[in-house]
Amino acid sequence: DVKVTQSSRYLVKRTGEKVFLECVQDMDHENMFWYRQDPGLGLRLIYFSYDVKMKEKGDIPEGYSVSREKKERFSLILESASTNQTSMYLCASSPPGEWRGYEQYFGPGTRLTVT
Amino acid sequence: GESVGLHLPTLSVQEGDNSIINCAYSNSASDYFIWYKQESGKGPQFIIDIRSNMDKRQGQRVTVLLNKTVKHLSLQIAATQPGDSAVYFCAECSPYDKVIFGPGTSLSVIP
Numbered sequence: 565d566v567k568v569t570q571s572s573r574y575l576v577k578r579t580g581e582k583v584f585l586e587c588v589q590d591m592d593h594e595n596m597f598w599y600r601q602d603p604g605l606g607l608r609l610i611y612f613s614y615d616v617k618m619k620e621k622g623d624i625p626e627g628y629s630v631s632r633e634k635k636e637r638f639s640l641i642l643e644s645a646s647t648n649q650t651s652m653y654l655c656a657s658s659p660p661g662e663w664r665g666y667e668q669y670f671g672p673g674t675r676l677t678v679t
Numbered sequence: 680g681e682s683v684g685l686h687l688p689t690l691s692v693q694e695g696d697n698s699i700i701n702c703a704y705s706n707s708a709s710d711y712f713i714w715y716k717q718e719s720g721k722g723p724q725f726i727i728d729i730r731s732n733m734d735k736r737q738g739q740r741v742t743v744l745l746n747k748t749v750k751h752l753s754l755q756i757a758a759t760q761p762g763d764s765a766v767y768f769c770a771e772c773s774p775y776d777k778v779i780f781g782p783g784t785s786l787s788v789i790p
Binding site: 568573603604605606607608609612622623654656662663664665666667668669670671672673 | 687
């Protein structure tokens with residue numbers, strides 16, 4: 565059974581803290597994604613990585629950075645958390661190919677609250 | 680405190696009835712489409728996909744219809760069950776470009 569796991573299901577942080585969200589996939593996928601999900605807005609892409617140490621900004625990268633040191637692990641970093649970063653964060657992975665959404669698998673999500 | 684977000688469109692159906700969930704996509708260059716189901720507290724789960732060279736594709740109790748002329752996608756669920764209650768959203772893909780997700784529709788099944 566394919567798996568994308570995220571380090572925390574729920575996280576509460578204070579404004580200004582540095583926050584690390586970890587994602588691990590066991591499918592040997594080249595592509596990994598971090599999305600943010602807010603009610604009525606759909607999933608919005610924060611960052612995309614197509615290989616180890618490679619990354620590409622998504623639609624809303626401001627306030628975030630990422631790290632991909634190993635193929636199976638993709639980390640999202642909030643350098644200084646703010647209340648407007650309270651959201652559900654979803655990690656996903658997919659194999660390389662014509663469509664990034666093809667065989668894209670999602671993790672269970674991390675609900676982050678910044679107070 | 681909590682922010683007030685936008686509310687999702689909601690579809691309520693009686694158990695056993697058929698459900699139809701609609702999606703308008705935005706990019707004329709999109710040629711691959713996916714429907715996802717997201718249950719409360721879980722990540723999105725793939726249901727069915729369709730390529731632009733098809734108008735219809737059937738799975739187990741689900742059918743996706745694609746109308747490229749009006750850029751419209753629909754998901755039909757036959758004999759809806761309580762376990763089908765979830766948020767459903769579509770996604771559109773174009774070659775070597777980002778995936779665009781719809782905002783979703785909340786399906787509520789009345790027993």
